[in-house]
Amino acid sequence: MAKPVGRRGETRERILATALDLFVEHGVHGTSLQQIADRLGVAKATVYHQFATKDALIQALVQPVADTLGELLTRAEAAAGREAQVEVVIEGLVEMVLARRQIAAVMHGDPAVEAAIRATPELAVRSAKVKDLLLGPDPSPSRRVALSVFNAGLMLSGTDPELAELPEEILRQELLGTARRLLV
Amino acid sequence: MAKPVGRRGETRERILATALDLFVEHGVHGTSLQQIADRLGVAKATVYHQFATKDALIQALVQPVADTLGELLTRAEAAAGREAQVEVVIEGLVEMVLARRQIAAVMHGDPAVEAAIRATPELAVRSAKVKDLLLGPDPSPSRRVALSVFNAGLMLSGTDPELAELPEEILRQELLGTARRLLV
């Protein structure tokens, strides 16, 4: 499994995947570039050849989420009526968490990543738009609390060991069901 | 506000409170004992006089949660019937999060604290018991997912800036309502 082919950009992807594993285990601040390099079997300088700084690596990790949220918002804005828009956003968020479980978990829990998010304007703006869309106009305290609980719960559910054995399709349906119980 | 009285154990409490603030802001690994000492206006060695290691400080932070969960389980076991037990646990957890918002958030989000929890057997055991009680016998996938979402959402809701302006009594009622929508 070590260094199998050598296609373009493959090392970069392997670094990102390994870093993400370690970030989930130990947090961003708790993971050194040396640990990433060691687990990958390369030198630390090899990591620095792909990412100028540790921050750049974090930015590269969250970029796909920014892209996904952008597409999601485009689809939602094309939907007719607020109920349909909420439905599009809920389905899109659940799909995103299923597809990128670890990124979702690290994004919501780690202060170091949250700092990187604040430094990525497009991601911060899109996250805020998604939240506002789910909150709706003049939201009640009840809806505010329900959204806060659902948002945190959704982002972290993808890596919850208690749910690790559930087939993805079951988890998808149950997350959608939970979302509808709380937000529709 | 600096060093007001000097009663026994006061410095220790002030260190814990300051450490907790910083842990919420930057994470445990992202917070050095120097930062804690600086914000408190004391020397780093003063912190080490109260806590032998950084781990000991973390252990001291999570100890009240272990105590609270212990009392909670005692009350739950004294209740008649599973429905009443679930109600006791839900109310107790919500009350705990309201009383110790920051500890709850750090406990659920930070890998460094989660390691400390695993190293505190009584806390790990009690957390597992609380979860098992809420799951009930032979839980469906639906209940597993609902509990996972609720658990993460509850623990982090206490420090969610979106909810910061809600009066505590409103937040209490809405968290109880959310819990019942998901778990009853």
Added chain:
DNA sequence: GTCTATAGCACGATAGAC
């Protein structure tokens, strides 16, 4: 019980050979 000073080490990041 609080301080200054420092040991010993790991960190992020860089330089330069190959």
Added chain:
DNA sequence: GTCTATCGTGCTATAGAC
């Protein structure tokens, strides 16, 4: 593009004066 070697910094933790 990967390596070894290293710089400067900041970390946990300790020693010892007051």
